[in-house]
Amino acid sequence: MRFVGGIFAAACMLTCVTACTDGSTTAAPATTPAPLSSTSVSKPKTTAPTFTPAASPAKLSAACPFLGSDELIKAIGHSVSGGAKETEPLQTKVGTALVCEYGGGQTASLFVGPDTSVARFVAGVKSGCKNPVTLPGTGEAALHCESTGQDGGTELAVAKHSQGELRTAELNLYVSVGEDTYATLGKLLADRL
Numbered sequence: 001m002r003f004v005g006g007i008f009a010a011a012c013m014l015t016c017v018t019a020c021t022d023g024s025t026t027a028a029p030a031t032t033p034a035p036l037s038s039t040s041v042s043k044p045k046t047t048a049p050t051f052t053p054a055a056s057p058a059k060l061s062a063a064c065p066f067l068g069s070d071e072l073i074k075a076i077g078h079s080v081s082g083g084a085k086e087t088e089p090l091q092t093k094v095g096t097a098l099v100c101e102y103g104g105g106q107t108a109s110l111f112v113g114p115d116t117s118v119a120r121f122v123a124g125v126k127s128g129c130k131n132p133v134t135l136p137g138t139g140e141a142a143l144h145c146e147s148t149g150q151d152g153g154t155e156l157a158v159a160k161h162s163q164g165e166l167r168t169a170e171l172n173l174y175v176s177v178g179e180d181t182y183a184t185l186g187k188l189l190a191d192r193l
Contacts, residue, residue, distance in 0.1 A: 056162050056193065062086050063100035063112040066169060066192045067185070072102055075185050076177045080107045111170040112193075118159045121168050125157040135183055139190035144182040147172060158186050160193040167193040 057065075069084040080103040090097045090111070097113035115121040118141045126132050129145035136142075139160035147155045153174040160167055169189040 058163055060098060060112060060114070060167065063098035063110045066112055066189060067100070067110055067171070069102055071188070072108060072185075075181050075188075076107075076173065076175055077181075078107065078175050079103075107173075107175055109172045111168075111172075113168060115159065115166045115168045118166065121157070121159045121166070125155065125170065129155050133179075133182075135186045138183070138186040139193065142186045142190060144186070154182075156182050156186055156189075158189045158193065160190050162193050169193060 064084045064086045067084075069080045072084075073080050082102075082104045084100050084102050085104075087099045087101050087105075090099060092113060094116050095114040097111045100110040100112075102108040102110070122141050122143065125143065126145070128149055129147050132143045132145040134141075134143045135158075139158045142156075142158045144154055144156045147153050151172065151174065153172050154177070156171040156173065158169045171185060171189065
């Protein structure tokens with residue numbers, strides 16, 4: 001009887017092995033891996049992290065997360081060599097403005113910071129530009145205009161109450177874009193403030 005039990009156990013094991021493989025009961029030939037030379041070792045590929053936009057952070061700590069360089073490129077239809085770079089913050093009359101430069105400051109500059117009132121912010125923006133055009137439905141106030149500053153270009157300004165304070169974004173563009181681009185970028189910035 002012991003012999004029959006052994007055959008039964010062997011048959012069960014063979015069935016299990018067959019069920020767990022592709023049905024073949026032959027063993028795969030053993031292979032010995034070739035030694036790796038320093039030239040055949042592949043290094044893991046690193047990719048730049050994807051841009052994750054800010055979703056109204058509790059505290060303003062950087063301007064670049066509010067507008068990725070890839071998003072700016074897509075919106076304006078121009079390349080931004082050098083990408084986006086956070087630069088030294090600026091002290092304003094009402095607080096600290098965080099600054100992000102795109103293309104080494106040759107394509108655009110973004111300033112994000114607090115203000116005391118929407119009316120004061122809008123008046124300040126309008127005092128430094130001509131031909132203002134409002135962007136209704138964007139934040140609490142939004143406009144774009146031709147900058148009269150020494151750098152020229154076009155200024156896009158957005159204000160919105162968020163996280164218990166009035167937050168503002170001013171994007172100075174040094175490339176020509178269409179009217180729909182201002183609306184797109186203004187809405188994007190307002191949503192992220």
